[in-house]
Amino acid sequence: MILNLVEKNIKKVNADLEIIITDSIKNIKEKEILENLSFEAKDEAVVLLPESKKIFVGHEAQDYDSLAIAIATAVKKFTSTKFTSAKIVVEKQNLKALTEGALLGAYTFDKYKSEKKEEKEKELIFCIEKLTKATKKIFEESIEIATAVNRTRDMVNTVPEDFYPETMANEARKIAKEANLSCTIHGEKYLEKNGMNAMLSVGRASRHESQLIHLTYKPKDAKKKVVLVGKGLTYDSGGLSLKPADFMTTMKSDKSGGCAILGVMSIISKLELPIEVHAVVGAVENMIGGDAYKPDDVLKAKNGTTIEVKNTDAEGRLVLADCLCYAQDEIKDIDYIFDYATLTGACVVGVGEYTSGIMGNNNELANEVVSCAHKAGEYATVLHFNRFLKKTIKSEVADICNIANTRYGGSITAGIFLEKFISKENKEKWVHHDIAGPAYVEKPWGYNPFGGSGAGVRMTLEFLKNIK
Ligand code: BES
Ligand code: ZN
Ligand code: ZN
Numbered sequence: 001m002i003l004n005l006v007e008k009n010i011k012k013v014n015a016d017l018e019i020i021i022t023d024s025i026k027n028i029k030e031k032e033i034l035e036n037l038s039f040e041a042k043d044e045a046v047v048l049l050p051e052s053k054k055i056f057v058g059h060e061a062q063d064y065d066s067l068a069i070a071i072a073t074a075v076k077k078f079t080s081t082k083f084t085s086a087k088i089v090v091e092k093q094n095l096k097a098l099t100e101g102a103l104l105g106a107y108t109f110d111k112y113k114s115e116k117k118e119e120k121e122k123e124l125i126f127c128i129e130k131l132t133k134a135t136k137k138i139f140e141e142s143i144e145i146a147t148a149v150n151r152t153r154d155m156v157n158t159v160p161e162d163f164y165p166e167t168m169a170n171e172a173r174k175i176a177k178e179a180n181l182s183c184t185i186h187g188e189k190y191l192e193k194n195g196m197n198a199m200l201s202v203g204r205a206s207r208h209e210s211q212l213i214h215l216t217y218k219p220k221d222a223k224k225k226v227v228l229v230g231k232g233l234t235y236d237s238g239g240l241s242l243k244p245a246d247f248m249t250t251m252k253s254d255k256s257g258g259c260a261i262l263g264v265m266s267i268i269s270k271l272e273l274p275i276e277v278h279a280v281v282g283a284v285e286n287m288i289g290g291d292a293y294k295p296d297d298v299l300k301a302k303n304g305t306t307i308e309v310k311n312t313d314a315e316g317r318l319v320l321a322d323c324l325c326y327a328q329d330e331i332k333d334i335d336y337i338f339d340y341a342t343l344t345g346a347c348v349v350g351v352g353e354y355t356s357g358i359m360g361n362n363n364e365l366a367n368e369v370v371s372c373a374h375k376a377g378e379y380a381t382v383l384h385f386n387r388f389l390k391k392t393i394k395s396e397v398a399d400i401c402n403i404a405n406t407r408y409g410g411s412i413t414a415g416i417f418l419e420k421f422i423s424k425e426n427k428e429k430w431v432h433h434d435i436a437g438p439a440y441v442e443k444p445w446g447y448n449p450f451g452g453s454g455a456g457v458r459m460t461l462e463f464l465k466n467i468k
Contacts (some may be wrong), residue, residue, distance in 0.1 A: 001075065001106040002123045003099060005090075005139045007131035015125055016083035017048075019055045019074045021067065030054065046073045048081070055086070064377045065446070067097035072105020072447035079106060079122060087125040092135050096142045098126065100377065100458075103146035105447040109157045144267045145461055149454030152256075152263030156440065156452025160235040160252050164208040165283035168232055168258065172213045172281065175266045179217070186212040191322070198301040199282050199322035202315045205239070205292035206285035212326065213258075213281040217268045222276040224335045224467050227327050228265075228460065231316045231341035232258025232283035239286045239312030240294055247345075253452060254316070256439035257340035258283060260456035264464075273464055280327045282319040286312070298398045301325060305420055308398035316343045317417045318402060324421040336467075337426050338369075339418065340433045340456045346410025347383075347434040354445065355379040356455060357434040359415035361427050369431050372466060373459035379438065380459065383412050385419070393417050411436075433459075 006013065022041050025034050030049060034056060039047045043066055045058035055077050059070040071088075078086050090098050102124055110116050128135060155163065155171060163171075169185045176183035187209050191200040196212070203210035213232070233254035237243060243251065258281035265279045293299070297309045299318065302325035307318065320339055327337065347357040356373065358366050358380050366382045373380035389412050392404035400420055404413035415432045422430045438455040441448045 001079070001103065002121055003102060003126065003143060004123065005126045005128060005131065005136070007129070008127050010087055010089050010127040013087045013125055013127055015085040015087035017053050017055055017078060017081075017086040019057065019071070019078070019086050019088040021057045021059055021070045021074065021088070023059055030056070043069055044073050046077050048077055064097040064375070067094050068101025068104070068377055069446045071098045071101040075102050075105045075124065078124070084120050085123040085125065087127055090126040090128050092128070092138070095126070095128070095135060095138050097377070099139055099142035100146045101447050103143065104149060107150050107153060107449055109154065109451055111158065141271070144270050145458055148263040148267045148461070149457045151266055152259045152454040152457050153452040155259040155262065156253050156256050160285070163252070163255070164234045164285055165203070165211040165232070166208060168234060168255065168281065168283040169211040169213055172215055172262055175262055176215055179266055179269045181265060181269070182216045182218070184214040194302060194326070195300065196302045196322040196326065198299045198307060198318040199284060201293035201297065201299050202239070202286050202318050203284040205287040205289035208234070208285050211283040212323070213279070213283060214330070215262070215265045215279040217265065217277045219272075219274060219276070221274045223274045225276045225331065225333060226464065226467070227278045227280065227331055227334050227337045228261040229320060229323050229327055229337065229339040230258035230261040230279065230281045231255070231320055231339075231343065232281040233316060233319065234283060234285050236286045236313070236315065237288060239315060240288055240292050241312040242288060243313060250440055250442065253440035254342050255283070256342050256435060256452060256455065257433070259452070260340050260435070260454065260460070263454060263457045264460050271461070271465065273467070275464060275467055277464065278327065278331055280323050282323040284319050286315045301421065302329070303421060305400065306398040308395040308401045310401050311403045314402045314414070316341050317414055320418055321421040324418065328423050328426060334426055334429060337422070337430045338433065338460070340435055342436040342439050343434045344411040344414045344436055346414075348437040350383070350411055351381055351437060353437040355381055355437055357381065357383045357411045358431060359383050359385065359412065359434070360431040361385070361419065362429070362431070365428070366431055369433075369459065369463060372462040376458035376462035378455060378459045383415070385412060385416055389413055390416050
């Protein structure tokens with residue numbers, strides 16, 4: 001879908017259809033027909049009037065969510081017709097929600113369909129009363145943001161046979177080239193040489209070599225330094241603690257954290273922020289075989305911490321442990337260090353499939369992250385650590401266990417595990433994002449179609465934009 005923003009009265013714009021987003025039908029010319037069609041101005045209600053060539057969509061609130069869902073609903077209706085152009089009146093204050101909602105709602109993924117829809121690209125025209133520099137900037141930035149989310153979705157949706165650690169590394173190289181970032185990629189030899197035995201062990205039974213990906217955006221005027229670390233499990237079978245069949249499907253999405261930060265990096269230079277941004281991704285495949293790491297093994301991470309493996313399905317934290325150590329060893333004077341991972345099923349159980357769990361030692365920072373998420377159109381909530389849960393990852397044989405000794409609070413105990421790999425000076429600068437719920441969509445919601453959602457991308461970009 002092509003989006004265009006024009007400074008024109010909508011009546012003077014030629015298009016096949018007009019979209020009207022409304023919270024009431026009281027003053028609408030077609031009120032009677034709409035009533036007869038039982039149309040109510042409620043979220044996700046939509047009707048196409050072929051005679052007047054209008055699409056009516058309801059919305060209940062004046063917020064990002066409601067507007068983005070409304071335009072996505074309209075766009076889905078529009079794309080289901082043979083009409084090729086549509087127009088809509090927009091205002092500066094709803095431009096971001098409408099631009100992003102339209103592009104996120106129009107997303108489709110047909111890589112694996114033998115019959116592709118080969119239609120002429122559709123055009124959606126936004127008519128604004130006054131086109132200022134500021135509105136133009138909002139519009140262009142929103143297009144970039146949606147493009148980054150959709151690129152993330154493409155990666156997540158690509159199947160494990162086509163997207164394995166080397167593919168992820170190649171994707172990172174491509175992004176680096178396009179966006180003018182520096183890119184360093186290390187294979188297993190490096191992991192071995194640098195004592196990254198936790199990450200190395202997880203990937204040992206895979207026929208694909210694990211990859212440590214490091215992208216850097218370093219503008220000349222950088223005033224802050226942000227490090228993003230992502231879990232890039234291109235497949236998580238569970239390893240020897242094998243997942244049951246029903247839980248294994250969708251585990252191509254276990255790379256979502258890594259994909260999200262690659263998505264962020266794909267547009268970072270376009271935002272022209274005075275911030276140095278690093279993305280470190282641990283790209284690994286967790287498989288079974290004679291070479292697999294085992295429950296009972298003790299692994300030594302890069303910072304010397306020894307980990308008793310009690311469950312090979314708690315692999316994400318092992319990969320992240322070494323990636324967090326690597327990031328802090330290689331990058332000095334960090335202002336923020338954020339990690340992103342589809343880390344625990346417990347997070348999905350605890351807060352639902354729409355919301356990310358935000359954790360860390362710095363409550364103020366965690367709250368800020370949540371508020372950026374909400375501003376950007378994502379759902380997130382803080383999960384607090386406590387002294388009792390901290391005791392549950394103790395081990396009899398090693399420094400810590402990779403799972404807790406309690407059945408409860410699994411997302412928090414996973415966060416507490418990660419905290420062991422944050423050095424003293426970074427304790428308050430670290431935030432962990434458990435995106436296990438929203439990263440992959442099995443029942444479409446809002447403007448998210450089936451598959452990868454790109455969770456984490458918009459909230460991170462919003463946070464970066466707001467750094468003082
Ligand atoms: N990748 C999974 C977590 C996950 C579950 C993500 C569902 C998305 C949807 C992770 O590696 C895992 O398997 N975690 C275990 C941890 C357990 C063994 C302590 C889990 O959540 O069951
Ligand atoms: Zn797992
Ligand atoms: Zn996993």
